[in-house]
Amino acid sequence: MKPPAFTYHRPASVADALAVLAETGPDGKVLAGGQSLVPVLNMRLAAPGHLVDINRLGELAHVTVDAGVVRVGALARHAAVERDAAAFAALPLLRQATGHVAHPAIRNRGTTVGSLVHADPAAELPAVLSLLSGSVTLASASGRRTVPAGEFFVGPLESALRPGELAVEALFPVPPKGSGTAWLEVSRRRGDFAVCGVGVLVTLSADRRVAAARAAYVSVGPTPLTVDLAEAVAGLPADTADWAAAGALAAARVRPEDDIHATAAYRRHLVAVLTARAGKAAVANA
Amino acid sequence: MHEVSVTVNGVLRSATVPARRLLSDFLRHDLGCTGTHVGCEHGVCGACTVLLDGEPVRSCLLFAVSVDGAQLTTVEGCRAPDGGLGPVQRAFHECHGLQCGYCTPGFITTVTAYLRDHPDPTEEQAREAIGGNLCRCTGYQNIVASVLRAAAIQRGEA
Numbered sequence: 001m002k003p004p005a006f007t008y009h010r011p012a013s014v015a016d017a018l019a020v021l022a023e024t025g026p027d028g029k030v031l032a033g034g035q036s037l038v039p040v041l042n043m044r045l046a047a048p049g050h051l052v053d054i055n056r057l058g059e060l061a062h063v064t065v066d067a068g069v070v071r072v073g074a075l076a077r078h079a080a081v082e083r084d085a086a087a088f089a090a091l092p093l094l095r096q097a098t099g100h101v102a103h104p105a106i107r108n109r110g111t112t113v114g115s116l117v118h119a120d121p122a123a124e125l126p127a128v129l130s131l132l133s134g135s136v137t138l139a140s141a142s143g144r145r146t147v148p149a150g151e152f153f154v155g156p157l158e159s160a161l162r163p164g165e166l167a168v169e170a171l172f173p174v175p176p177k178g179s180g181t182a183w184l185e186v187s188r189r190r191g192d193f194a195v196c197g198v199g200v201l202v203t204l205s206a207d208r209r210v211a212a213a214r215a216a217y218v219s220v221g222p223t224p225l226t227v228d229l230a231e232a233v234a235g236l237p238a239d240t241a242d243w244a245a246a247g248a249l250a251a252a253r254v255r256p257e258d259d260i261h262a263t264a265a266y267r268r269h270l271v272a273v274l275t276a277r278a279g280k281a282a283v284a285n286a
Numbered sequence: 287m288h289e290v291s292v293t294v295n296g297v298l299r300s301a302t303v304p305a306r307r308l309l310s311d312f313l314r315h316d317l318g319c320t321g322t323h324v325g326c327e328h329g330v331c332g333a334c335t336v337l338l339d340g341e342p343v344r345s346c347l348l349f350a351v352s353v354d355g356a357q358l359t360t361v362e363g364c365r366a367p368d369g370g371l372g373p374v375q376r377a378f379h380e381c382h383g384l385q386c387g388y389c390t391p392g393f394i395t396t397v398t399a400y401l402r403d404h405p406d407p408t409e410e411q412a413r414e415a416i417g418g419n420l421c422r423c424t425g426y427q428n429i430v431a432s433v434l435r436a437a438a439i440q441r442g443e444a
Contacts, residue, residue, distance in 0.1 A: 002311075003349075010351075039329050042327050042346070053351075102418070104418065106347075108341040
């Protein structure tokens with residue numbers, strides 16, 4: 001359980017980091033919080049020749065709210081995002097979901113952007129980014145590109161990040177006024193990976209009818225799955241809308257699989273129940 | 287090889303180590319601070335938890351070279367100023383919060399940081415606080431009691 005040998009780089013600027021990543025190509029890997037990467041190395045599931053440590057790049061540690069977007073830099077720890085008062089005021093879902101990411105000791109070191117890049121289908125942040133239709137900005141020595149969530153999560157543990165690229169920032173759009181969110185999940189212990197997790201975003205009209213409702217799920221597919229719940233609840237008074245019907249709609253859309261943690265049937269059941277609960281909770285938060 | 291210097295429990299310590307040296311092994315093998323225990327080595331069990339600049343982290347998921355210059359507190363640093371048991375250590379002793387003791391250093395550091403920020407937890411909050419630490423002996427009842435007892439000691443209700 002010891003990591004394989006690697007060449008260690010500690011660039012002093014983003015430009016330096018991009019230069020090293022350009023040089024090392026597929027043999028280079030970014031070390032941010034390391035809370036997913038280091039277990040992978042310790043278990044010898046990967047053996048990159050070069051690690052590029054960005055932990056001294058304070059310029060990437062920002063959490064800022066501007067122009068309807070919460071911007072989270074590559075070095076912002078989960079704990080910093082969770083604590084950030086302005087980010088919470090603008091987008092409560094970030095704190096609602098981040099509180100379910102592992103345990104405090106992991107959140108103190110792990111980063112939000114790192115979780116996105118790791119693209120674990122059981123992780124919360126990829127589903128949050130998908131639910132909000134956010135995006136990730138990727139930088140390389142030859143320029144920058146911004147990839148929307150729908151194209152960023154390619155498969156289990158696979159994102160659109162290419163060799164030589166550094167994910168510098170995630171952009172979480174703030175939903176329109178009258179919106180509410182909720183995050184619920186079931187895990188064996190608090191902090192374990194979810195057997196099923198759901199985030200719901202509802203937007204209400206001035207007369208408290210459901211104008212839009214969407215959900216995103218973890219641990220029920222290879223990538224974060226989003227489901228439009230409008231068919232079940234759009235136009236209905238939010239407080240009496242049939243959220244159980246929304247749950248049934250979602251349960252019919254997901255394609256969970258059996259694994260050591262739960263059967264597909266149990267996961268589908270959780271999708272229905274958690275969607276109904278989260279829908280009501282999101283309305284209460286709107 | 288990399289020269290790494292960290293302040294461990296108030297004392298500046300240095301060693302020259304390869305980049306792949308985990309902080310847990312750096313503490314134990316290179317600095318001789320064997321209070322920190324190594325359990326799963328992939329971030330699940332919490333035994334190796336230390337405080338990095340005051341906040342709990344898994345030392346098996348950090349490279350020593352990456353935290354060069356940091357302030358670390360290990361279980362040895364959770365003692366009282368006079369060298370006796372610190373409040374959390376004393377509570378674990380009084381409440382039988384340990385049996386074999388393997389997981390204990392991770393609990394002591396985790397609970398020390400938690401109570402600094404949350405001086406008066408409920409039982410449910412105490413359980414939540416230790417959710418990331420595994421113990422295979424105690425069944426957790428006495429550990430939860432220890433957390434609550436440590437809080438009382440720190441509040442001066444000894």
